[in-house]
Amino acid sequence: MNAPFSPAAPAARDALLAALKFDGAGLIPAIAQQHDTGEVLMMAWMNAASVAETLTTGRVCYYSRSRKALWRKGESSGQVQHLIDLRLDCDGDTLLLLVDQQGVACHTGRRNCFYRAIRDDALVNIAEPLMDPEALYRK
Amino acid sequence: MNAPFSPAAPAARDALLAALKFDGAGLIPAIAQQHDTGEVLMMAWMNAASVAETLTTGRVCYYSRSRKALWRKGESSGQVQHLIDLRLDCDGDTLLLLVDQQGVACHTGRRNCFYRAIRDDALVNIAEPLMDPEALYRK
Numbered sequence: 229m230n231a232p233f234s235p236a237a238p239a240a241r242d243a244l245l246a247a248l249k250f251d252g253a254g255l256i257p258a259i260a261q262q263h264d265t266g267e268v269l270m271m272a273w274m275n276a277a278s279v280a281e282t283l284t285t286g287r288v289c290y291y292s293r294s295r296k297a298l299w300r301k302g303e304s305s306g307q308v309q310h311l312i313d314l315r316l317d318c319d320g321d322t323l324l325l326l327v328d329q330q331g332v333a334c335h336t337g338r339r340n341c342f343y344r345a346i347r348d349d350a351l352v353n354i355a356e357p358l359m360d361p362e363a364l365y366r367k
Numbered sequence: 368m369n370a371p372f373s374p375a376a377p378a379a380r381d382a383l384l385a386a387l388k389f390d391g392a393g394l395i396p397a398i399a400q401q402h403d404t405g406e407v408l409m410m411a412w413m414n415a416a417s418v419a420e421t422l423t424t425g426r427v428c429y430y431s432r433s434r435k436a437l438w439r440k441g442e443s444s445g446q447v448q449h450l451i452d453l454r455l456d457c458d459g460d461t462l463l464l465l466v467d468q469q470g471v472a473c474h475t476g477r478r479n480c481f482y483r484a485i486r487d488d489a490l491v492n493i494a495e496p497l498m499d500p501e502a503l504y505r506k
Contacts, residue, residue, distance in 0.1 A: 237488035244490050266405020271461040317480040322410040324481040341456040342463040349376035351383050
């Protein structure tokens with residue numbers, strides 16, 4: 229699955245879109261996983277247009293619920309996700325994106341977003357930023 | 368993180384619950400990942416009670432949106448998930464559960480739920496059931 233990206237055939241893209249069960253807001257959750265290490269990077273939301281664009285360009289595009297607009301991952305931060313494979317679950321209501329993450333996935337500068345956990349008797353950060361979050365969004 | 372499970376301290380459990388951002392239905396998405404292989408097994412939903420129970424018992428409990436009830440994973444199928452670690456993302460609106468999955472995670476008898484993908488010009492199944500789904504729910 230590590231071959232260079234080629235756009236999905238229109239028939240396959242349409243078959244996939246027809247199999248998706250979007251929620252009442254027209255969205256579906258998408259889990260991004262680094263394709264070679266298995267690291268779960270983040271979870272975000274997609275709409276039909278962002279799924280179609282991602283399958284066409286090979287660059288992951290989400291839907292930002294706060295901005296109510298397509299969100300081409302990395303468009304502000306430069307931390308782009310290249311699509312390796314897109315998988316659909318049994319119920320058709322969740323996507324798993326195998327990606328190649330450039331730099332860091334998290335807006336805090338951490339490699340992945342899941343850095344808070346219980347250790348001993350407290351909720352703590354278990355990973356440190358690899359990049360300065362100020363620098364990520366200054367450009 | 369592979370030590371035997373011990374229940375979360377009440378203070379830590381309460382700190383985690385206070386950091387969670389549940390949606391309008393009182394739910395939060397939870398990604399289950401096999402702790403040692405990195406395989407993403409499934410995505411389901413939790414409410415506050417299911418998070419608290421999971422942190423207390425060490426056995427993963429979701430909330431079933433269709434049954435509108437707590438769903439102790441494996442209660443019908445026997446395919447239990449033991450909690451290894453529970454992580455919260457930067458925004459507090461998604462959980463990542465590192466688990467030890469007994470048997471198969473998917474109700475179709477497949478190890479994980481993400482078995483549909485585009486190959487060539489079609490949407491196809493890329494994994495086969497390891498168990499007969501009829502047998503899973505007959506007991």
